[in-house]
Amino acid sequence: MSVHLSSQKIIKDWIDYNDHMNVAYYLLIFDKFGADNLNRMFKMGEESAKSTGMSTMIVETNITYNQELKLDDEVDINLLYFDHDKKRLQYKMEMINKKGGYLASTFEALALYVNLNTRKVSEFEEEKLKIMDEFINKNQSSFVNENLKFSSKLKK
Secondary structure (H helix, E strand, C coil): CCEEEEEEECCHHHECCCCCECHHHHHHHHHHHHHHHHHHHCCCCHHHHHHHCEEEEEEEEEEEECCCCCCCCEEEEEEEEEEECCCEEEEEEEEEECCCCCEEEEEEEEEEEEECCCCEECCCCHHHHHHHHHHHHHHHHHCCCCCCCCHHHCCC
């Protein structure tokens, strides 16, 4: 099971000379249509960066390319797993071809919470911890915690 974050259509600009989506755009889709949605939900996205000077920065990723995507394919971006400690986020997403129903790609990330003014890692505010914990409690039964690469890096 998973938590749906968004859907996206594969556009011509993302197609390479092999007539399928170039690897760089898998990361773009996961970042713009997955991670940005998570950051908005947790009040750590663009608005937070501009108004409070606090945001997240990805420090490590793992991407799998399971099956190619072609022009006009539509994909769902789903959250497979989410956890955090006082300063870090760990999440894993999948990209599913809507028509074919197949797994196209997975993306796991470890991100830090950063004060953009000092460029130093910071602890999450209580409000954000509460939002994330409520999200985990609500969706935990949908999470898949198999084959995670970064769980040992959370300091709980």
